[in-house]
Amino acid sequence: MPIRALLVLLVFLNLGVAAWALLGPERTRPAAATPAAAREVPELPLAPRLAKAAPVGPAEATGAGNGEAKPAPASEAKAAEPAPAPAATAASAPESAPTxxxxxxxxxxxxxxxxxxxxxxxxxxxxxxxxxxAAPAAYTVSMPPQADREQALALAQRIKDAGFDDLLVVNTGEQANAIALGRYRSLAAAERRQQSLRDKGFAARLTPAGEAAAAxxxxxxxxxxxxxxxxxxxxxxxxxxxxxxxxxxx
The missing domain is CATH 3.30.70 (Alpha-Beta Plaits)
Structure with a gap:
């Protein structure tokens, strides 16, 4: 047999085998074992579920397809955040103390x-x-003016006899015939002198020396x-x- 005829025959044989493999009856394959619970529950169609699903925008669909979570818009995020509490009013600076x-x-x-x-x-x-x-500059202790000079001299003698030698009979002025018994800068010293005379029976008086300065x-x-x-x-x-x-x- 010529070689060319042999080659043509082999080509036709290969084509026939290929046609039989493609167009011939499918081989019977054993069904895969499935769990009993899976066989009892009928499979629900997908169309109703897809119809009820909310429409997805292009951007959301893209993100879902990539398996990435798309963050909420900035405006929605701000609305979700609680409003900050109003800032406390700044305390006013304390005023300086007066002078x-x-x-x-x-x-x-x-x-x-x-x-x-x-x-x-x-x-x-x-x-x-x-x-x-202002306090007086000094205080005087004295006996008031007597009716005449004789009475003043007699009283002065009695005071001397009682042990008080520091005295003077006033000769002139408004206090003529009075008996001066001492002048003191301290009120306490003048009061002690006055009390010692009273203890001997003499009614001595205590007066400021001059007028006190006006307030x-x-x-x-x-x-x-x-x-x-x-x-x-x-x-x-x-x-x-x-x-x-x-x-x-x-």
């Missing part, structure tokens, strides 16, 4: 009140105060700061300005 002064002295109450009225717009609070009267008037004021205090003394016409405890200013 308190005693301004004066003034000759009388009227002058002090006029000065306070002139400075009223520059002070936080203020008042007029009178300083305590001056002052302003007690509170101002905002030291700068205002410097200007206030000139405005109120005060010759002196002294620091003062603010508890004394009402």
């Amino acid at each position: 308190c002064l005693r301004l004066g002295p003034y000759a009388d109450e009227a002058a002090a009140r006029a000065a306070l009225a002139a400075a009223r717009g520059q002070v936080l609070r203020g008042q007029v105060q009178q300083q305590a009267a 001056p008037w002052w302003l007690a004021v509170a101002v905002r700061d030291a700068d205002a205090a410097q200007a206030l003394a000139a405005l109120a016409g005060a010759s002196q300005s002294r620091k003062l405890d603010c508890a004394a200013v009402r």
Whole structure:
């Protein structure tokens, strides 16, 4: 047989085998064993479930297909977060403590009140105060004036006989015929002298030496700061300005 004819025959044989393999009856294969529970539960169709599912946007479908979770939009995230509590109102800075002064002295109450009225717009609070009267410079112990000089001399002799040698009979003036028994700078010393005479039966008297100085008037004021205090003394016409405890200013 020629070689060409042999080759053609082999080609046709191969084509026939291939056609039979493709178009012939399928081989019977044994069904795979399935669990009893799986055979009893019928398989549900997918179409109804797909129909009820919510539509998925393109971007969400892409993310789901890739197996990645897509974060919620920024606007939705902000809405979900709880609103921050309102910030507490910042405490106002404490004001500086006021400066308190005693301004004066003034000759009388009227002058002090006029000065306070002139400075009223520059002070936080203020008042007029009178300083305590100055203590006398000295105190005298004496017997009151007698009816005449003879009686004054007789009384002076009796006081000497009682042991008091430091005395003087006043000759002239308003206190003529009085008996001076001592002059003391200390009130306590004058009171001791007076009491010793009374213990001997003499009604000695104790009087201040001269008139006490008049009590001056002052302003007690509170101002905002030291700068205002410097200007206030000139405005109120005060010759002196002294620091003062603010508890004394009402």
